[in-house]
Amino acid sequence: xxxxxxxxxxxxxxxxxxxxxxxxxxxxxxxxxxxxxxxxxxxxxxxxxxxxxxxxxxxxxxxxxxxxxxxxxxxxxxxxxxxxxxxxxxxxxxxxxxxxxxxxxxxxxxxxxxxxxxxxxxxxxxxxxxxxxxxxxxxxxxxxxxxxxxxxxxxxxxxxxxxxxxxxxxxxxxxxxxxxxxxxxxxxxxxxxxxxxxxxxxxxxxxxxxxxxxxxxxxxxxxxxxxxxxxxxxxxxxxxxxxxxxxxxxxxxxxxxxxxxxxx
Amino acid sequence: xxxxxxxxxxxxxxxxxxxxxxxxxxxxxxxxxxxxxxxxxxxxxxxxxxxxxxxxxxxxxxxxxxxxxxxxxxxxxxxxxxxxxxxxxxxxxxxxxxxxxxxxxxxxxxxxxxxxxxxxxxxxxxxxxxxxxxxxxxxxxxxxxxxxxxxxxxxxxxxxxxxxxxxxxxxxxxxxxxxxxxxxxxxxxxxxxxxxxxxxxxxxxxxxxxxxxxxxxxxxxxxxxxxxxxxxxxxxxxxxxxxxxxxxxxxxxxxxxxxxxxxxxxxxxxxxxxxxxxxxxxxxxxxxxxxxxxxxxxxxxxxxxxxxxxxxxxx
Numbered sequence: 001x002x003x004x005x006x007x008x009x010x011x012x013x014x015x016x017x018x019x020x021x022x023x024x025x026x027x028x029x030x031x032x033x034x035x036x037x038x039x040x041x042x043x044x045x046x047x048x049x050x051x052x053x054x055x056x057x058x059x060x061x062x063x064x065x066x067x068x069x070x071x072x073x074x075x076x077x078x079x080x081x082x083x084x085x086x087x088x089x090x091x092x093x094x095x096x097x098x099x100x101x102x103x104x105x106x107x108x109x110x111x112x113x114x115x116x117x118x119x120x121x122x123x124x125x126x127x128x129x130x131x132x133x134x135x136x137x138x139x140x141x142x143x144x145x146x147x148x149x150x151x152x153x154x155x156x157x158x159x160x161x162x163x164x165x166x167x168x169x170x171x172x173x174x175x176x177x178x179x180x181x182x183x184x185x186x187x188x189x190x191x192x193x194x195x196x197x198x199x200x201x202x203x204x205x206x207x208x209x210x211x212x213x214x215x216x217x218x219x220x221x222x223x224x225x226x227x228x229x230x231x232x233x234x235x236x237x238x239x240x241x242x243x244x245x246x247x248x249x250x251x252x253x254x255x256x257x258x259x260x261x262x263x264x
Numbered sequence: 265x266x267x268x269x270x271x272x273x274x275x276x277x278x279x280x281x282x283x284x285x286x287x288x289x290x291x292x293x294x295x296x297x298x299x300x301x302x303x304x305x306x307x308x309x310x311x312x313x314x315x316x317x318x319x320x321x322x323x324x325x326x327x328x329x330x331x332x333x334x335x336x337x338x339x340x341x342x343x344x345x346x347x348x349x350x351x352x353x354x355x356x357x358x359x360x361x362x363x364x365x366x367x368x369x370x371x372x373x374x375x376x377x378x379x380x381x382x383x384x385x386x387x388x389x390x391x392x393x394x395x396x397x398x399x400x401x402x403x404x405x406x407x408x409x410x411x412x413x414x415x416x417x418x419x420x421x422x423x424x425x426x427x428x429x430x431x432x433x434x435x436x437x438x439x440x441x442x443x444x445x446x447x448x449x450x451x452x453x454x455x456x457x458x459x460x461x462x463x464x465x466x467x468x469x470x471x472x473x474x475x476x477x478x479x480x481x482x483x484x485x486x487x488x489x490x491x492x493x494x495x496x497x498x499x500x501x502x503x504x505x506x507x508x509x510x511x512x513x514x515x516x517x518x519x520x521x522x523x524x525x526x527x528x529x530x531x532x533x534x535x536x537x538x539x540x541x542x543x544x545x546x547x548x549x550x551x552x553x554x555x556x557x558x559x560x561x562x563x564x565x566x567x568x569x570x571x572x573x574x575x576x577x578x579x
Contacts, residue, residue: 060463062462062463081467082463082465083462083465083466083467083468086463086465087465091465092463094459094463098459098460098463100453100455100456100460100461101456103449103452103456110446110449111449111461111464111466112464112465114446114450114466117446119445119446119447120446121442121474124442124445124447124448125438125441127441135446138446175464177464178464178465
């Protein structure tokens, strides 16, 4: 099966086509289809239990889908494993921030660079000039990423010792270290105060300027409405609306899903 | 430049201590005891790579120790091979078994992985006991040749000590380099969160398998050295209790600490020797030590000693 043949730059970066997933009898995703445009910021919202995180896990390959297809840059992802998708250019962060707590901040970001480096066990022991060079370039790139999110000053600290807001930034730097084309952010503003949320919004804009497409699950409505170009709304596993923030705010089905239905 | 200087100093001192001990100690008994400390250190450091760094518990590690010993033992005794020719076979056999066993087993986590490896260790031990024709059964396989180079015997006294500790030093060097590398970081990442490691692109299954095979090959090397030093092997050396003892060495010395393996192996090798009056209560004493370490020094003795030293220095 092939994606619709169109001009390459006009083709969406990510296209979901009829994704369904059930856990036992529970339908977590039901026939979800939408597309994420290149260099856009797309939001994924919906009430609790709407299936947002499930969809994230299907896109990144943690869960296998029951049916439907995912096209990344026109390529069917099929059953490719998580690490393969990362090397294709899909990176993610977690809702509760999952850093490698005992490792230094820089080491965390270096693990994020894993798919763009090659040194194996032999290289680790032999440390030939090309292995040293690769390591040096990886460290340089990762320091740049830390600098980009403003965390270069804590590079040597154990990641687990940082305040939560900083850990989130380090996690974003770690995801960026793999040079993704698509970055999935699972509730990036959760646990942040108003000031930090505002800075996060600016950072998301800067990430987009680097040419990275963003897809985020977010509960903070003001952030979502402010930074997103498009929003997909899920309710009970189904996509009930897709459009610009303005269209979504006026959508009857969305209002019904969030505030409860008055009629019927 | 500073870390390089530190390394030269540390390894220089290490080699110096081993050389001085080997040259000055005249008692065969104490030379052999020190050689055993080296063998256990070798086993512990390999297991520590798997357990301490990658966070994968193995309760069957003695099986690989035994495989190294038995493969080499059977080839030399029954087929009359030179011990040196059997070394690659022993290492390859243990690595291959680890690969085949690791493929399904390493998909398990936590207690399930512990149970899986425990079962594997027991099966291997039963095979050692039951294949009498080849392994000599429960009474063991006698008459293994000693290791020699020309007229130099490497299975006795100071020579054995130098050979074993030479392997330990090389293994330490290799392990330290692996830990501080792309693959080492990936393994440590798996320990903290396998989910996150996969999400940032680490092929967790193959990384775990690789370190499992690595640990097995190191254990097989120790088994090979042991077999030709003692020239007699029996299944009880490689049983479940041996596996548990190895785990205890790693935990007591310190998880994710290469030099901790040295401390843990030394303690658990020397202690029973000094406390042999308590031989019958050996396991109880181990259990007690393990409990106390877990309660008071959860990071292992080595890291706590380093912390104490740093605190004293800063005062």
